[in-house]
Amino acid sequence: MLQSVRIAGYDRIPDLERLGPIQITNAEPEFAKAVRDAIEAHGGAASIVSAPQRSGLCLFTEGLLENPPAERHYQALQAALLPDRNTHAIMLERASNDAIDQISGLSGLCRSIRIERPGTHIYALSFRSSQTNVEIASLIVSALSLPSDDYTLTEAGVYRDSPADEDVFPPLAPLRAPASTVWLVTGGGRGVTADCTIELAKRTGGSFILLGRSEIVAWPSWLEPQSELKALRGTLARNKNHPDVPNTPAEIDRFARKLLASSEISSTLKAIEATGSNAKYVQADIGDKESLRSVLAKQVSISGAITGLVHGAGVLSDGLADRLDLKSFETVFAPKVIGLQTILSCLDLQALHHVGLFSSASAVFGNEGQANYAAANAWLNNVAVQLAAELPNTQVKSFCWGPWHGGMVDDALARMFTERGIGLISRQEGARIFADQLLHSVHDQVRFVIGDEWGSA
Ligand SMILES: NC(=O)c1ccc[n+]([C@@H]2O[C@H](COP(=O)([O-])OP(=O)(O)OC[C@H]3O[C@@H](n4cnc5c(N)ncnc54)[C@H](OP(=O)(O)O)[C@@H]3O)[C@@H](O)[C@H]2O)c1
Numbered sequence: 319m320l321q322s323v324r325i326a327g328y329d330r331i332p333d334l335e336r337l338g339p340i341q342i343t344n345a346e347p348e349f350a351k352a353v354r355d356a357i358e359a360h361g362g363a364a365s366i367v368s369a370p371q372r373s374g375l376c377l378f379t380e381g382l383l384e385n386p387p388a389e390r391h392y393q394a395l396q397a398a399l400l401p402d403r404n405t406h407a408i409m410l411e412r413a414s415n416d417a418i419d420q421i422s423g424l425s426g427l428c429r430s431i432r433i434e435r436p437g438t439h440i441y442a443l444s445f446r447s448s449q450t451n452v453e454i455a456s457l458i459v460s461a462l463s464l465p466s467d468d469y470t471l472t473e474a475g476v477y478r479d480s481p482a483d484e485d486v487f488p489p490l491a492p493l494r495a496p497a498s499t500v501w502l503v504t505g506g507g508r509g510v511t512a513d514c515t516i517e518l519a520k521r522t523g524g525s526f527i528l529l530g531r532s533e534i535v536a537w538p539s540w541l542e543p544q545s546e547l548k549a550l551r552g553t554l555a556r557n558k559n560h561p562d563v564p565n566t567p568a569e570i571d572r573f574a575r576k577l578l579a580s581s582e583i584s585s586t587l588k589a590i591e592a593t594g595s596n597a598k599y600v601q602a603d604i605g606d607k608e609s610l611r612s613v614l615a616k617q618v619s620i621s622g623a624i625t626g627l628v629h630g631a632g633v634l635s636d637g638l639a640d641r642l643d644l645k646s647f648e649t650v651f652a653p654k655v656i657g658l659q660t661i662l663s664c665l666d667l668q669a670l671h672h673v674g675l676f677s678s679a680s681a682v683f684g685n686e687g688q689a690n691y692a693a694a695n696a697w698l699n700n701v702a703v704q705l706a707a708e709l710p711n712t713q714v715k716s717f718c719w720g721p722w723h724g725g726m727v728d729d730a731l732a733r734m735f736t737e738r739g740i741g742l743i744s745r746q747e748g749a750r751i752f753a754d755q756l757l758h759s760v761h762d763q764v765r766f767v768i769g770d771e772w773g774s775a
Contacts, residue, residue, distance in 0.1 A: 320682060320699070320718065320765035322470065322477040332463030334362025338374050340462075341367045343397060346379035349410070349451050353377060356455035357462075369397070373404035375462070381411035381424045381442075388651035391693045392644045394424055398431060398440055399640055406439045406466070410458065413444035413470055413700045414707075419659055421704070423696030425468040425479075429684025430692045431639050433773045444700070445471040481682065481767045499524035499671060502617070502624045504604050504631035504657055507532065507583035509725035510748060511630025511676060516589045517749035518628070521757060525596040527617050527624075528586065529631070531603045532579040538562045545581070550574040604631050605652025607660045614664045623669040628756075629658050629698075630676040634726060636687040647690045654694040658701065667709060674756045675702050675716040677765075682718050683773050699765050706764045715756050720769020722748050740770045 334340075340357055342350045344366045357364040370376040380394040394409055401407050411422035425442035432438055443461060445454050457471045470477045499522055506515040506528035519526060537543065540560065544550045551574045554563050564573050583599050590597035602613045618624060631653035635646040658675070680688045681695035695718070702716035721727045721735045723742040732742055743751075748768070755766055 319482040319763055320479055320767050321482050323480045324474075325464065325469070325476040325478055331360045331460055334360050334459070334462065337362060337462060340364040341370050341372070341374065341376040343370070343376070343378045343380060344368055345393070345397070346382040349382050349455070350377075350379050352451040352455040353379075353410075353458055356452070356459045360459055362459075370401045370405055370407075373402060375406045375408070376401060377443075377458070378407060378409045381409050381422045384420060387419055387422070387655050387697065388647040389644065390422065391424070391427060391651070391690070392642070392647045394422070395427060395431075395639060395642065395647075395689060398427070401440075403437050403439070406441075408441055408443050408462075411442055411444050412446075414446040414448075414704045416448075418662065418701055418704070419655075421697060421700050423681065423693040423698070423700060426681040426684065426692030426694075426696030427639075427689045428468060429682075429773075430680070430686065430689035431684075433684045433686050434639055434689075439466060441466055442468045443471065444469070446700075446703070447471065447473055449473065479682065481771060499626045500621045500624050501526045501626040501628060502529070502614075502661070502665075503527065503628040504529045504653070504661070505676070506530070506628060506630060507586050507599050508579060509630070510719075510722045510745065511628065511725075512582070512586040513724070513745045513749040514630070514674075514752040515628065516586065516593070517753045518756070519590045519593040519595040519597070521753050522626075523593065523595045524626070525621055526590050526598070527621065528583070528597065528599045529602045529604055529613070530583065530599065531601065532583060533576065533601055534583055534599060535576060535580045537577060537581055541577075543581070545578065547574055547578060550578065604657030604660070607656060610657070610660050611664055614661065618665075624665050625669050626672040627661065627665070627670055628672075628674045628676075629654075629661070631657055632676060632694075632726070634688070634691055636691070638687055639689045642690050647693075650690045650694050655697055658698070662705075667705075667712075670709065670712050672756055673702070673705060673709075673712060673714045674752065675699075675714075677702075677716045677718045679718050679720040679767055679769055679772070682767055683771060685773070702764050706761065710761065713756060713759070713761065714764055715759065716765045717752060717755070718765060718767045719743065719748065720767075738772065740772055743769055 350366045354364040380397040383390045409424045411424040428440045428442045505511045507530040554570045587597045635649040675698045677695040677698040680692040699716045706714040
């Protein structure tokens with residue numbers, strides 16, 4: 319479990335003079351001014367700058383911009399890469415907001431940069447508060463002399479995330495999933511979300527609507543069933559003269575992937591139906607707001623209100639922080655962030671008994687080459703905390719998975735994790751943990767870290 323540990327003794331204003339002149343970036347001018355005024359009111363010296371002009375403490379307001387999340391996180395990354403190693407950079411961000419597109423996940427981004435650039439001092443200071451800018455600015459000032467780390471400020475105090483010693487607590491509460499649950503599962507046709515969905519179906523029954531971009535196509539009758547990409551590509555290449563088979567290696571690769579995706583979705587549907595539940599697959603790109611809205615409206619009109627949501631859709635677009643471009647953020651944020659935002663804006667939230675979000679351990683520990691992905695998953699974690707607070711009768715859980723043996727972890731990645739001493743989660747064990755905690759854990763256990771800890775930067 320990921321717990322918020324309250325930092326004792328930091329509810330007082332620090333000796334600001336000792337911190338020297340503080341710079342604040344003017345990306346969000348009104349907020350920058352509120353923070354500068356709060357620092358000066360407490361005897362400190364602060365200036366508003368377009369970019370850090372010198373070493374020392376610098377507060378960045380790029381994370382408070384009101385532009386779309388992928389753009390905002392990309393801009394925050396660009397700002398975060400500017401300072402030299404003698405700068406102590408603090409990225410300000412909202413961890414809660416009525417408009418969830420204003421929530422950020424900069425803690426994941428900062429942790430990834432610290433891993434990629436050892437010795438860099440870059441931390442996230444998140445606030446979960448509905449207070450005015452001036453009041454929040456005062457909370458920020460009270461946190462400025464905390465030891466270097468990522469913190470969350472609330473009206474009740476300053477908190478630091480810390481994984482609990484136990485990976486996952488044993489189930490505590492009785493099952494609360496009526497058999498009539500209508501589950502909407504993004505990414506549920508394939509990958510590790512499919513394993514979790516099948517396990518859920520065994521436990522709860524109900525109806526399952528699985529969303530994914532892949533098309534379901536018939537497996538050619540002349541082709542032996544196969545599940546390995548390399549072997550299937552080989553078979554197709556050997557049968558190039560068959561009218562079903564395309565010509566070039568690139569087209570053969572695409573065709574093979576399409577057949578395997580389709581066959582995996584069909585197997586998932588069969589496995590869910592074998593539990594006595596209903597299952598259907600709906601082709602939809604959840605990063606496309608307009609088409610997703612019409613898909614959801616149609617499904618609700620057929621099945622009735624969605625009462626269980628599992629959000630597993632996700633893609634990677636890896637690269638070291640200084641190579642990541644805006645496109646890579648948009649790619650990663652489309653299913654994880656835009657998808658969930660659109661779904662939550664369309665559903666009747668009060669009807670939801672369960673919300674299970676597929677996040678990643680990279681949000682908690684950071685990961686080399688995954689600053690964009692870690693940020694999107696940290697956003698998911700923040701949204702989960704907010705939803706759980708808003709929906710006291712709903713089980714809201716965010717699963718920060720370490721690497722699984724399957725899904726987006728291919729053989730090469732699996733080897734890399736194993737070499738780093740990070741164990742892989744078996745598909746059976748991961749599915750069991752998911753169903754146990756989504757269905758039975760107590761309401762206030764919201765974020766779970768499953769797997770080995772890494773890279774404490
Ligand atoms: N596997 C791991 O070790 C691991 C670790 C940490 C976190 N996670 C998280 O767990 C989730 C599942 O990962 P996985 O390993 O199973 O990955 P995967 O095998 O690549 O599956 C990803 C799933 O997301 C769907 N998807 C992606 N983009 C979509 C879009 N725009 N619209 C609709 N569906 C979309 C995919 O279906 P289509 O391609 O058909 O669209 C697929 O079903 C992800 O959110 C991932 O971040 C996985």
